[in-house]
Amino acid sequence: MSPDVIFRQLYDAASSTYTYLLADARSRDAVLIDSVYEQHLRDKALLDELGLMLRAVLDTHCHADHVTGAWLLQQATGCRYGISRRYQPGISCADMPIDHGDVVRFGERSLEVRATPGHTDGCVTFVSDDRSMAFTGDALLIRGAGRCDFQQGNAHTLYRSITGQIFSLPDTCAVYPGHDYNGRTMSTVGEEKAHNPRIGGRADERDFVGFMENLNLPHPKQIDQALPANLRCGRPEDGRVPRPAEWGPVRQTYAGLLEIEPEWVAQHRAEVHILDVRQPQEMQESLGFIDGAQLIPLNELKARLSEVPRERPVVAVCHAGMRSGQATVMLRAAGFERYANMRGGMLLWSQLGLPVRKA
Numbered sequence: 001m002s003p004d005v006i007f008r009q010l011y012d013a014a015s016s017t018y019t020y021l022l023a024d025a026r027s028r029d030a031v032l033i034d035s036v037y038e039q040h041l042r043d044k045a046l047l048d049e050l051g052l053m054l055r056a057v058l059d060t061h062c063h064a065d066h067v068t069g070a071w072l073l074q075q076a077t078g079c080r081y082g083i084s085r086r087y088q089p090g091i092s093c094a095d096m097p098i099d100h101g102d103v104v105r106f107g108e109r110s111l112e113v114r115a116t117p118g119h120t121d122g123c124v125t126f127v128s129d130d131r132s133m134a135f136t137g138d139a140l141l142i143r144g145a146g147r148c149d150f151q152q153g154n155a156h157t158l159y160r161s162i163t164g165q166i167f168s169l170p171d172t173c174a175v176y177p178g179h180d181y182n183g184r185t186m187s188t189v190g191e192e193k194a195h196n197p198r199i200g201g202r203a204d205e206r207d208f209v210g211f212m213e214n215l216n217l218p219h220p221k222q223i224d225q226a227l228p229a230n231l232r233c234g235r236p237e238d239g240r241v242p243r244p245a246e247w248g249p250v251r252q253t254y255a256g257l258l259e260i261e262p263e264w265v266a267q268h269r270a271e272v273h274i275l276d277v278r279q280p281q282e283m284q285e286s287l288g289f290i291d292g293a294q295l296i297p298l299n300e301l302k303a304r305l306s307e308v309p310r311e312r313p314v315v316a317v318c319h320a321g322m323r324s325g326q327a328t329v330m331l332r333a334a335g336f337e338r339y340a341n342m343r344g345g346m347l348l349w350s351q352l353g354l355p356v357r358k359a
């Protein structure tokens with residue numbers, strides 16, 4: 001795809017699911033395809049750090065192997081949720097029912113919706129406006145195809161979907177599947193036409209159906225939990241949005257660190273324990289330190305973790321927020337449950353004019 005499109009492929013190791021982020025680099029409008037419930041904070045952090053506005057979260061189909069992150073992302077961003085209107089009874093919580101021929105826009109760019117049923121009734125493939133990328137969900141996988149033995153699956157239908165809607169794309173069109181279990185990230189239409197062992201080469205409908213009907217796969221592990229949750233668009237049963245922390249407005253960064261704003265720390269100084277991990281001589285320098293901070297230099301922290309009290313949430317602080325980020329990794333490993341890195345460190349703290357003590 002052209003350079004004015006931002007593209008990221010994200011991975012959930014527990015379910016081997018790929019999530020795709022696409023955005024118009026100019027307008028910053030974005031869509032996410034096949035988000036995973038447990039990864040919503042990661043995805044939100046990436047959107048924030050790249051300065052993108054999520055317009056829609058899309059699912060290629062109603063998944064049986066993981067819960068969608070759609071509802072959580074809707075709560076976080078106000079985006080719309082698009083999934084096929086063909087599921088019966090429909091997934092009524094989705095506010096953007098989609099079907100064959102629809103166009104999903106993000107800024108000046110768009111995705112074409114192609115119905116590719118067979119794995120389930122409502123499977124769709126999203127095709128980029130320049131036909132350089134196809135997001136095939138579980139219809140066409142890399143050297144494979146989605147199973148057809150549950151959720152209204154039908155191998156005859158899937159054969160016609162893949163040959164009619166995906167193999168009709170240019171041979172150079174990249175194929176980005178919903179999953180891969182063998183470390184492969186992408187393929188192309190031409191490559192799958194030639195080498196897919198189920199449907200490539202000279203396989204006809206009978207060959208494909210014969211193959212698919214004899215896969216003898218085990219029942220999907222997650223289906224009993226995933227399907228009912230996905231029919232609710234991934235809304236938890238208690239309707240509560242899980243937060244990174246209950247004690248304060250903690251944010252998870254794309255780097256996976258828990259972070260809190262210096263202003264909040266200043267306003268709630270008495271409720272938290274400040275752990276400053278700079279070297280002692282840095283305390284003498286012009287940035288000063290936060291009143292009551294405990295000083296344990298980062299290189300001594302591992303040996304001195306028992307000195308850090310656990311009664312209050314621990315806010316780690318350093319010069320610019322890098323070493324203290326590493327301190328939070330050590331706190332987590334030591335079993336601390338309430339902790340965060342103070343964003344921007346003492347540099348940002350002093351820029352904001354927050355109170356400091358000088359040695």
Ligand SMILES: [Fe+2]
Pocket residue numbers: 061062063064065119138146
């Ligand atoms: Fe699936």
